[in-house]
Amino acid sequence: MAEYLFLGDSITDADHLFEPTGLGTGFVSMIAGDPRMKGHQVRNMGHDGFTMERIHRMLCQGGIPRADVITLLAGVNDVPVEVYTQRNRIPEEFTFYCREILAMLSRKSDARLAVMEPFLFDWPAQYKNWHPYVEEESRILREACRTFDACFIPTDRQLRRKGEKEGIWSVTVDGIHLTDEGNRFLAELWLDRMAPAGGYV
Numbered sequence: 001m002a003e004y005l006f007l008g009d010s011i012t013d014a015d016h017l018f019e020p021t022g023l024g025t026g027f028v029s030m031i032a033g034d035p036r037m038k039g040h041q042v043r044n045m046g047h048d049g050f051t052m053e054r055i056h057r058m059l060c061q062g063g064i065p066r067a068d069v070i071t072l073l074a075g076v077n078d079v080p081v082e083v084y085t086q087r088n089r090i091p092e093e094f095t096f097y098c099r100e101i102l103a104m105l106s107r108k109s110d111a112r113l114a115v116m117e118p119f120l121f122d123w124p125a126q127y128k129n130w131h132p133y134v135e136e137e138s139r140i141l142r143e144a145c146r147t148f149d150a151c152f153i154p155t156d157r158q159l160r161r162k163g164e165k166e167g168i169w170s171v172t173v174d175g176i177h178l179t180d181e182g183n184r185f186l187a188e189l190w191l192d193r194m195a196p197a198g199g200y201v
Contacts, residue, residue, distance in 0.1 A: 003041045005067035008074045012046025030187035036195040051077045052097035070111045075118030075137040079130045090133050095140050102148040113150035115141050119159050121175045153193050
């Protein structure tokens with residue numbers, strides 16, 4: 001039995017602390033319930049509102065939980081830090097924190113690492129102006145994954161195309177968080193790359 005740990009923000013969190021299984025109601029729960037994950041343990045450590053900096057702080061203070069596979073999905077909450085504060089979050093701080101997280105996980109854990117690309121839709125309209133920051137985060141994360149031998153899982157273009165094809169409100173409730181269908185699609189993107197049947201573990 002392998003242990004799968006998910007780190008991230010509210011998209012990962014999905015109210016997992018208020019749900020009996022501790023997995024939440026989002027894509028992590030859907031991954032855990034997939035037949036390909038039968039016999040494996042899934043743990044959700046997402047936290048609503050977390051940025052890369054907050055995830056880094058959590059790991060520094062609480063240590064690295066044991067897991068065979070650790071998946072990270074974060075970045076969208078770093079965008080308003082860049083937009084609305086005086087901090088130079090993207091690219092400088094974002095690069096520092098994401099690389100520090102992956103370095104720490106690589107150094108203190110034997111787990112295989114996966115990074116899911118942050119994503120953002122173009123509605124409400126203000127998010128169109130935010131999207132270049134998400135693209136920059138994606139570039140930074142791709143490069144970090146190459147450095148630390150982590151699996152990079154693209155999500156942004158795939159989710160946006162699904163929204164264009166099927167209607168944006170079938171995929172997202174507010175331009176950031178996902179509907180049930182959006183979460184199912186995101187779970188499938190992860191399963192296609194990381195599920196045991198795929199040979200990664």
